[in-house]
Amino acid sequence: MAHKKKAHDKAIKKAMKHPDKLGAGAKKRKHLPAKDKVEVVMKEFKRGTLNSGSGQKVTNPKQAIAIGLSEARKAGAKIPKKKKK
Numbered sequence: 001m002a003h004k005k006k007a008h009d010k011a012i013k014k015a016m017k018h019p020d021k022l023g024a025g026a027k028k029r030k031h032l033p034a035k036d037k038v039e040v041v042m043k044e045f046k047r048g049t050l051n052s053g054s055g056q057k058v059t060n061p062k063q064a065i066a067i068g069l070s071e072a073r074k075a076g077a078k079i080p081k082k083k084k085k
Contacts, residue, residue, distance in 0.1 A: 026051075034077030038068035 029040055044050040045064035051057055058064050073079050 034072040034075035037072045041068035
């Protein structure tokens with residue numbers, strides 16, 4: 001169990017070590033497991049280095065969560081879509 005935790009933390013730390021340039025984080029996140037993507041995206045958002053697909057800096061936390069969930073879905077995580085009212 002401890003070995004998996006170390007590997008998990010190591011992967012997240014590796015994904016967070018990127019220069020503050022456009023697209024650098026997305027390339028590092030590509031190799032993370034789906035469950036870690038949302039966590040890393042939110043850390044990037046808090047750090048101020050998260051960019052949307054168009055290159056604009058993300059300023060809304062809801063948008064950051066949506067980006068993380070979208071990337072996790074593309075990686076194969078079974079995340080249900082938001083329910084419509």
